[in-house]
Every structure is written in structure tokens, then in C-alpha cells.
Amino acid sequence: MRRPVRFEPSSGMTGMPVTKMGGQPVWLRAPQWPVSRSLGEPMTFIGQFRLDADGEVRMAYLFMTDGDEYVDGTWEPDGGENAVIVQPEGSVPAFLTVTDMSVGPSWPVEDHLPVAQQVPGDEEVWEFLGDEPVWLQGDQTPGPDWRLIGQLTDHLGHNFGDAGIGYVFVSADGTEGRFLWQCG
Template structure:
């Protein structure tokens, strides 16, 4: 496993949009803005479409988006494994790029989502201005992950970049990340395959 040079941490704040966001920019909620043919991931357990979390504009001159999805428990069922990066109950992948092999995809343009569109407001992280003891766990893009439990960098071959850390304390909608959970997203810069996982206290 190789890792790419980290970018500077950007603190992430979510602001609900007044209308659907249809540009290829970083956003959370709503519907994906596909850059190529739709490839909506399906739950390995139920076969139904996962729920869309958001999309993240990846670094580089080429317009490239990373798409985040996760299976949500039904009202009468529990789906295990959403915390596991390779269990087929969550997905992160880029366009241009390719989904991973441990879940199936469908040519669905619009599907279930965790909530309405939210803008991603980013601000450079200033460690000298921190007055929050939980700052290490707060939502951010880039930088380095701060693990709630043990380190879980992807161990498969590839050049992996840390992309996002999402803290359940400030997420814009109700995702099941366990008890006070924190989620982490990584992308292989060559293939566009990603890994998504969460840890809880």
C-alpha cells in the first residue's frame, strides 16, 4: 500500500441548499451529478440501491468526483457490515474511475438519498484557533484522518489518498454510524476505487 502526499486539512460545514445542486461540485444529500454513465451501488445483503450520502470534487485539473453511498437499515430489518470497507454495504468511487468488485451496480440515475442537498462550506484549518476538545474528530476534507479506534488505512495495493472524515456529531442528516461514530473515505488515485468505513465509541 502506498499513500499520496496529503493536502492541507479543510474544515467542513454543511449548509442546506435552497434548491437542488446540479453542478459537479462537493455537496452532500440530494442526487448525484454523474460525470459518466450512472453506476448506483447495490446492497450486498438486500440487493436494493444503497442510499446516496454525497459527492466530493477530487483534486486535479480534470473534473473528477468521488461518490459516497451506504446501505440504510429498513424499518423492519437490520443490515450488518456498513462499517466494513469491503462488506458490500457502503461504496466510494470516482468518475472517471471504477467501482470496487465487492458490490454490484445498476444504471440508476436517481435513487434513495439521506436528505436534501447541502452545500459544503470549507475553511482552512487553524490549529491555533481551536477551542473544541473534540476538534480532532470533526468533519473535514483532506489532511490526515484521526482515528476514533485503531488505524484502518486501506491495505490493498494502490496509491491511497485520504479524502474525508465525517463526524456524526455534525453530519447534516441521520446516518447510522453507531454510537458517536466517525466515518472515513479514501480513494485510489489510479483506479478511482475507494474505501469507506466508520468507527464508533
């Protein structure tokens, strides 16, 4: 089910395993902060998504390389310049390197929590949780039976190209995640 959302600043840091953008990750297990393949520096934390399954709290953490200089390949799902880390029972994909730091770079620095968004009439929804992706350039689902967790715009300042859209996926077995973005 598609749930249109917008993300608004919270009154403080949540510290809870909830869907949010910005702030710091609320790790369910030992921290697994991904490192940029090209820069060798920690990626920027974008947000986390709650993925409850069978009564168990599960989280997907989204990161992307973001620096003062342009980094090629942040749009690729397995290029080592973005990451979706799944906890508690997820596995780190072979193309990623992680470190055990629990706090690192984040954009925006405060928590932004999802707020239900009403969409009038036939207006196209570009930012939502769940359902099927609305592709800008054609289907790039990472694999068979992967499910969309969220589709994001770059309105919070993330660089998804020119008017880009980011797509967060989790594998059918819920152990791995992928992120990619497309722009017009």
C-alpha cells in the same frame, strides 16, 4: 491540508459537480448506483466529493446501505454494504454490484453544501476534507498511499454507530474508493 467544514442546506438542488451531501448524484458518466449485497436494494446516496486532478473534473460518490432493518457490515470498506464510486475513469470494485439507475434513495433529500468552519483554540476537528484521518479506534487506511478525501460525522442523520466517524478514501491512482466508519 485539513479543511474543517460543516454542511448546510443549499437554496436548491445544485446539479453541478461539486462537493455536497444529500440530494442526488451529479454523474460525470453513465450512472453506477451500487446495490446492497445483503438486501439486493439500491444503497442510499450520502454525498459526492470533487477530486480534480490535472485539470480534469473527477468525482467520488459515497453510498451506504440504509434501511428499516439493521444491516451488519456497513462499517467495512469491502463488505458490499457501502461504496465509493469514482468517475470518470474509476473502476467498480469486484465486491460491488451496480445498476444504471440515475436517481435513487438519498439522505438528506436536499443538497447540503460545505461551508468553511472556524475551530477555536485547541478544539479537535472531527469533520473535514483532506489531510490525515483522526481515528477513533486505530488506523484502518485501506492500503498503501490511499488518501483521505473526507472525514464525516453523523450529524446529518447517517448511522455511523454511536457517535461514529466516517472515512472516505481514494486509491493512489485515483481509480477506486473505499469507505468505513468507526465508533467509540
